[in-house]
Amino acid sequence: MALEKFVDSLPIPEVIEPVSQINGVDYYEVVMKQVEQKLHRDIPETTVWGYDGVYPGPTFEVRTNVPIKVKWINDLPVEKHLLPVDKTLHGAEPPNPEVRTVVHLHGANVPMDSDGFPEAWFTNNFEQVGPFFTHKIFNYPNIQPATTLWYHDHAIGITRLNVYAGLAGFYLLRDECEDQLNLPRGKYEIPLVIQDRSFNEEDGSLFYPSQPDEPVPVFPSIVPEFFGDKILVNGKVWPFLEVEPRKYRFRFLNGSNSRFYKMRLSSGQPFIQIGTDGGFLDSPVVINELTLAPAERADIIIDFAGFAGQHITLTNDASSPFPDGDPVDPDTTGQIMQLRVVLPQSGDDTSSIPAVLCNSEKPTEQEAIRTRNQPLIEAQDQFGRLLLLLEGLMWFDPITDRPELGDTEIWNLINPTPDTHPIHLHLVRFFILDRRPFNVEHFLATNEVIYTAPAIPPDPNERGPKDTIRANPGEVTRIIARFGDFTGIYPWHCHILEHEDHDMMRPYEVVEEMEE
Ligand code: C2O
Ligand code: CU
Numbered sequence: 444m445a446l447e448k449f450v451d452s453l454p455i456p457e458v459i460e461p462v463s464q465i466n467g468v469d470y471y472e473v474v475m476k477q478v479e480q481k482l483h484r485d486i487p488e489t490t491v492w493g494y495d496g497v498y499p500g501p502t503f504e505v506r507t508n509v510p511i512k513v514k515w516i517n518d519l520p521v522e523k524h525l526l527p528v529d530k531t532l533h534g535a536e537p538p539n540p541e542v543r544t545v546v547h548l549h550g551a552n553v554p555m556d557s558d559g560f561p562e563a564w565f566t567n568n569f570e571q572v573g574p575f576f577t578h579k580i581f582n583y584p585n586i587q588p589a590t591t592l593w594y595h596d597h598a599i600g601i602t603r604l605n606v607y608a609g610l611a612g613f614y615l616l617r618d619e620c621e622d623q624l625n626l627p628r629g630k631y632e633i634p635l636v637i638q639d640r641s642f643n644e645e646d647g648s649l650f651y652p653s654q655p656d657e658p659v660p661v662f663p664s665i666v667p668e669f670f671g672d673k674i675l676v677n678g679k680v681w682p683f684l685e686v687e688p689r690k691y692r693f694r695f696l697n698g699s700n701s702r703f704y705k706m707r708l709s710s711g712q713p714f715i716q717i718g719t720d721g722g723f724l725d726s727p728v729v730i731n732e733l734t735l736a737p738a739e740r741a742d743i744i745i746d747f748a749g750f751a752g753q754h755i756t757l758t759n760d761a762s763s764p765f766p767d768g769d770p771v772d773p774d775t776t777g778q779i780m781q782l783r784v785v786l787p788q789s790g791d792d793t794s795s796i797p798a799v800l801c802n803s804e805k806p807t808e809q810e811a812i813r814t815r816n817q818p819l820i821e822a823q824d825q826f827g828r829l830l831l832l833l834e835g836l837m838w839f840d841p842i843t844d845r846p847e848l849g850d851t852e853i854w855n856l857i858n859p860t861p862d863t864h865p866i867h868l869h870l871v872r873f874f875i876l877d878r879r880p881f882n883v884e885h886f887l888a889t890n891e892v893i894y895t896a897p898a899i900p901p902d903p904n905e906r907g908p909k910d911t912i913r914a915n916p917g918e919v920t921r922i923i924a925r926f927g928d929f930t931g932i933y934p935w936h937c938h939i940l941e942h943e944d945h946d947m948m949r950p951y952e953v954v955e956e957m958e959e
């Protein structure tokens with residue numbers, strides 16, 4: 444039976460309050476719990492994992508340069524994961540416990556011991572901890588410009604399952620520049636996390652495959668990627684939101700495991716993008732279509748003035764896998780949510796869209812002291828399954844990338860595979876320089892890059908600070924970053940979570956500056 448769309452109103456996650464202060468610093472506690480939650484009017488209650496017992500978790504509202512402390516507590520089932528665990532994957536092998544968690548604040552400039560390193564996992568009540576676990580309370584210094592961050596689980600080998608089970612939430616960082624912009628705020632500012640899920644119809648439980656369609660000699664086995672057939676926003680399947688005929692600010696986050704979205708508004712009106720993953724654009728960019736890969740964010744203004752009475756659908760037209768896989772089903776995965784311009788306007792809309800936003804410090808190519816070639820490579824694992832690698836190496840191979848603290852580097856993300864991979868670096872915000880087509884066959888045979896066309900500049904709405912970038916097939920995507928503000932070991936990986944868990948993740952280390 445087809446599920447009726449737009450019957451549930453969009454939930455807005457609660458803002459979390461600190462429980463106390465430690466040495467004058469706000470201190471929060473968040474408990475991960477297994478709970479039953481109604482995800483659609485006509486789906487029986489679904490068992491999910493939620494931070495503070497809700498999926499998605501509560502929203503953090505924090506200020507730049509005002510640190511906070513968070514104790515993430517695992518009160519999840521001890522023995523058995525909610526979803527099928529593949530114990531052949533890195534870090535998921537016995538005797539490591541099935542249920543492990545560690546929280547990563549995605550996009551944050553944080554010390555390594557609070558980054559949520561995949562091997563810093565812990566179990567219920569901290570009974571067991573991973574080799575990189577150091578302490579229970581994480582410190583978030585918030586030393587970066589205002590932006591939309593998000594937190595999600597990052598435990599080695601089961602990140603895809605923990606996030607799919609519901610472990611994700613927003614972390615909104617604000618600063619003085621943002622205060623002065625006079626953007627829509629309060630009830631006119633709404634975070635939207637878009638995720639796809641499938642359900643077992645009988646009982647409403649989450650469906651996640653136990654093995655790929657092509658049989659493999661491992662059970663349960665990871666799948667090359669996973670695409671759900673229902674689209675959820677803030678934890679509801681195809682919700683609706685009632686709005687006033689005025690400007691709203693939406694914090695879009697693609698929180699899906701593998702699915703990309705190419706979004707439009709059925710009214711034909713544009714999105715006005717003001718920010719990217721890591722902060723504001725220099726000035727607003729008007730777009731008719733918004734593409735987001737897993738983990739990418741977009742800070743968007745939509746002006747509903749003049750649309751009173753309309754029911755506007757937010758649609759999706761991104762193939763899966765992206766960009767050349769199966770098209771969406773216009774009746775299901777082709778729709779995300781509905782915006783109903785039915786509320787009376789409760790006063791004049793005094794918010795504005797300033798022509799100049801907040802500008803971010805961009806490193807220049809001249810400052811780069813090193814360029815690293817980082818190929819994205821398709822290989823096979825010992826069971827004959829597709830294995831995607833960075834630099835041709837696995838997570839547990841020795842570290843090969845060691846930028847010195849403060850160094851600016853250019854990374855060439857060389858993608859000879861047929862899919863777009865959203866590449867994410869922890870710790871830093873980077874900028875995209877350009878993308879350039881190259882001869883894939885020649886590269887696969889010789890490891891040499893021969894460009895076949897001129898470089899393509901980033902899209903205007905990609906020119907702000909990024910932490911996750913689409914590395915398109917057949918292109919070298921060049922990004923530039925200044926490495927800091929901390930030394931230590933951090934991951935970089937593909938944010939298609941099925942890829943990340945199956946070795947498309949590498950550690951890199953920021954090392955102390957060497958004396959000349
Ligand atoms: Cu959102 Cu290492 O990731
Ligand atoms: Cu991250």
Ligand code: CU
Nearest residue numbers: 864937939942
């Ligand atoms: Cu990937």
